[in-house]
Amino acid sequence: MSDDRIEGYARGLFEIARAEGTLSTVEDELYRFARSFEGSDALRTALTDEQIPAAKRLAIVEDLVGGKASATSTQLISMVVGAGRGRDLPAIIDRLVARASSAQQLALAEVRTAVALSADQQTRLAAALSAATGKQLNLKCVVDPAVIGGVVATVGDTVIDGTVRARIDQLKSRL
């Protein structure tokens, strides 16, 4: 899809979420869905295969996120997938999150952990990262078993890696 079209979809989703008053929740849920979408071949195939009827693809979305995310998030994902733009879903969502962060004068910070962070941990981590980077952050937490343990935080071009995976990779390089 062209960059203009991605930007157009992102702007549309952003305006809908803001109009609904659920921008913060929606962008968080969509961000996590985008990461899941990127990490799962089966999900990617199911939502982008043109041979699968649109109704069936929408049913898959409903089954996956229906009970776990807000109605707005589910409807926005269904709208993109139903329009046959499922392949560009991560790019659209990333653009939406970037737009939402800009609107709040925040920098996007992605945090990956092997287990989910508690609300308290998220707050303290956001404060620590803000202090370390000197920026107000829009924290996005992603559960990624690939990190094995620990935390990796990405703020713009800065990566702070405290994962077990990184240490094992260092050990592998040394070996």
Next chain:
Amino acid sequence: MNVLGLATIVRIASEEIVTDAQGHVTTHSAWLPETAEIIYGGLSSLLIFWALFKFGGPAIKKGMAGRTERIQKELDAAAADTAAAATEAAQIRQAKGDIDGERRRIMAEAEQQAAAVLTEGRSRLTAEVADLEARADAEIAAAGARVGDELRAEIARLSTAAVDHIVTGSLDAATHQELIEGFISRVGAAR
């Protein structure tokens, strides 16, 4: 006086002619003719000899001269042939000598070339052997290094897999929380 005249005189002196009753005349000697026969016979012989000398002599002389000339020619031809043969023999001997010299020269040259080829071949073989040895050493070293690298990579892979397995299995909820809290503390302390 020649022998014939002497014989005639002796004959005349010793002869005796006898006539028998029937008038038959017999010689007086059993082995010598009568004198008149000797005289006439001698004269006849002389005449014949003279005629032979007079008329046959030139022809005989001519024939003998021709024969002499022919023999001389044959002798000359034989001498010429002998000289030619000698010349040819000399040439052959010279040619033989030349051939021997050429053979010696060719043999010497061939030996020289063979020695040069041998020397060059030895040098080339020595260089090739050295090159092959160097290449083999390099290949052995490369193979050793390659095997070492592969072994190290395999050890690293197995070690990483083992570490993955052990670490993943040993990470419980408390350890996860400990790692997360440690990260938050370190990041917070890095301000």
